[in-house]
Amino acid sequence: MxxxxxxxxxxxxxxxxxxxxxxxxxxxxxxxxxxxxxxxxxxxxxxxxxxxxxxxxxxxxxxxxxxxxxxxxxxxxxxxxxxxxxxxDIEALQADLKNVLNQNRNESSKLNVAEKTKDALLSGGDNAIQALIEQHPELDRQKLRQLVRQTNKELTKKPDEASKSATELVKYLRTEIAE
Known part of the structure; x- marks a missing residue:
């Protein structure tokens, strides 16, 4: 064939x-x-x-x-x-992109920690402030007490609205508490 x-x-x-x-x-x-x-x-x-x-x-x-x-x-x-x-360079760009996206996750976790700490301070009072200062001695006790007091006042007057002092307290906690 x-x-x-x-x-x-x-x-x-x-x-x-x-x-x-x-x-x-x-x-x-x-x-x-x-x-x-x-x-x-x-x-x-x-x-x-x-x-x-x-x-x-x-x-x-x-x-x-x-x-x-x-x-x-x-x-x-x-x-x-x-x-x-x-x-x-795709590998370098992907690594940078991963770092930027992970950095945002870290920022949101810091915000969550600050929110939880704020709630604990508002409900715990001076004992919670003292415990937090023992954990983080770099915090200013006077400023913390003042922010907690202002937040409690604002929340008793207008519980439905967002508190300006609560926002300041969360910002202060986020910047000062380094993890």
Missing amino acids: NIVGDSEHFKQPFDHDEEYVSRAETKREIAIYQELGKQLVALSKSQINKLELDELLYDNVLKAKTIRINTEAYRRHLQYIGKIMRNV
Whole structure:
């Protein structure tokens, strides 16, 4: 039996080329860049400022925030951001992005700790203040007592409204208690 065709005719250019990258692999890589671009666009401006982005990428990420989502222009702009990101060190950017997102989790956990401490101070009075100062000697006893007293006064007058002193107390606790 004779096979029609020569095996040399059926060889592809990528059969012997080690550096050949298929179109499908290129498209997967581009999709990764675009997904990372979407994550960058979803960040707030202060978070974007914390990242070390080159000027072109930074400007285009901020510009994407002005374009309405679910439009063709937004999709094309994300593609352009993906194209720009081909020249960026992706591993370093992903590590920076992870740090920025984790930093926000730490901030929210600090806020939760400060809120719980505030509630304990409001319900515990001077004994709670004393216990807190024993744990954190850097705190100012007089300022704590004053803020707790003002917060209790405001909450007895208007229990439905947010207390300005309570907000100040939480801010003070967040900045002073280092964990």
